[in-house]
Amino acid sequence: xxxxxWDTLAGARSTAEAHPEGLVDLSVGTPVDSVPRVIRRTxxxxxxxxxxxxxxxxxxxxxxxxxxxxxxLGAGPLELDHPNVLPVVGSKELVAWLxxxxxxxxxxxxxxxxxxxxxxxxxxxxAGAEPVPYEDPLELDPTGLRLLWLNSPSNPTGRVLAPERxxxxxxxxREHDVLVLSDECYLELGWETDxxxxxxxxxxxxxVEGLIAVHSLSKRSNLAGYRAAFLVGDPAVxxxxxxxxxxxGMMVPxxxxxxxxxxxxxxxxxxxQRARYAARRETLRTALxxxxxxxxxxxxxxxxxxxxxxxGRDTVAWLAERGILVAPGEFYGPAGASxxxxxxxxxxxRVEQAARRLAAG
Numbered sequence: 565x566x567x568x569x570w571d572t573l574a575g576a577r578s579t580a581e582a583h584p585e586g587l588v589d590l591s592v593g594t595p596v597d598s599v600p601r602v603i604r605r606t607x608x609x610x611x612x613x614x615x616x617x618x619x620x621x622x623x624x625x626x627x628x629x630x631x632x633x634x635x636x637l638g639a640g641p642l643e644l645d646h647p648n649v650l651p652v653v654g655s656k657e658l659v660a661w662l663x664x665x666x667x668x669x670x671x672x673x674x675x676x677x678x679x680x681x682x683x684x685x686x687x688x689x690x691a692g693a694e695p696v697p698y699e700d701p702l703e704l705d706p707t708g709l710r711l712l713w714l715n716s717p718s719n720p721t722g723r724v725l726a727p728e729r730x731x732x733x734x735x736x737x738r739e740h741d742v743l744v745l746s747d748e749c750y751l752e753l754g755w756e757t758d759x760x761x762x763x764x765x766x767x768x769x770x771x772v773e774g775l776i777a778v779h780s781l782s783k784r785s786n787l788a789g790y791r792a793a794f795l796v797g798d799p800a801v802x803x804x805x806x807x808x809x810x811x812x813g814m815m816v817p818x819x820x821x822x823x824x825x826x827x828x829x830x831x832x833x834x835x836x837q838r839a840r841y842a843a844r845r846e847t848l849r850t851a852l853x854x855x856x857x858x859x860x861x862x863x864x865x866x867x868x869x870x871x872x873x874x875x876g877r878d879t880v881a882w883l884a885e886r887g888i889l890v891a892p893g894e895f896y897g898p899a900g901a902s903x904x905x906x907x908x909x910x911x912x913x914r915v916e917q918a919a920r921r922l923a924a925g
Contacts, residue, residue, distance in 0.1 A: 565689060569682060569895040576884040583887025588918040590848075591889045593719075593866050593907035595786040597840060600833035603785065603823045610822035617818040619810045621651040625821045632828040633777075633796050636752065637761040642772060647799035650806055651816045651824070654791035655749055655780040659683045662745065663691035665808045666801075668710050675704055676713040679721055679897045681747070684713045697897060701733050706740035717750040717759050717864035720896045720905040724864045727760045730767045738774050743801065749780040749793075752834055755845065756863035763796060772797050783866060784834050785827045792816065792824045841866060844908040844915045851919035852906065860903075868906040869893070879904045886921040 573591065581587045620626070629649045634640040642648075652658045660683050663674055668691045676684035678697040688695035693711075698704050701712060714733065716725040725733075737744045746762040762768055763777050776797035782788035795802060816824070827833075849859060849868055857870045872879050876892040883890055883904070890907075893900025908915065 579884040580889040588888045588914045590907045606826035607823040610819040613818035628825040628828040638764040650795045650802045655793040668693045672710045673708045674711045714746040721869040722862035722865040750865040752784045754864040851922040855922040871903045
């Protein structure tokens, strides 16, 4: 297994924490704003649940996921039903253990973007499969390729794949019998473009065969601490996963299931959170470009993909001297070696503080 990347930031963190005006942590991208009141209230009301929850979740939860998918993913024409959805215990758990749960092993290959969330590679390695980073999925050798990860909007770059591009990739994958997992956790956080799901009929052609969309409430609803996520897509694949996960006892806690229903049924809190992030993004983007950084992609998600055209670790050290902690781009693959990923998930006060320090040089 690779070294856990965040452990390598200890020195930079110590430097940043020593700043007289305190640490501005823009590294991990963890939510800092309050859980919306409607969700907290529902969680509290559901607290008295002494029995075991089910792996498939309540009918109310499945209905909430289906309604949201119809409303937000444009999946209404697909006529999805309960076999098309599966709640999971946070999306990271799913990404890490999915290859094993699908029965992948030595001789199988798992492909993911060459700039990507490192857990895609970890999942392949846990299963003993071969991890295959790609720059263009259409150039992959399909031999032995069992699983193709897409990530739009991207973590770390914020890049969004156009519907036409997604459709071409989906058609290629179906032609070669490759299962597509589309990590869409930042779908509701588009800034300069409107991200599209693989389950949009314009992409999937009205069929969910060979497609699974992965979604999380961590970012759009500030529920990282709840571990609330779900899958939508091919019922044959989800049925197999449901059986495996039943045997493994991989259950979303009952109060969290109830809270998820509330979160998916309320769009207002998402709009309010988007407005907070949009303001922080603008503040940091202006400050970074004013300090000589170049921003690439970043049209969606919760990050700015920034560079000073130097080794990313040097940029991390430069920012740490100013009390600002960011993630080096190398965490996400060798192609990110000259970049840093800057999260705009800190409080308004900390973001403003970072902007002042960047302006001071």
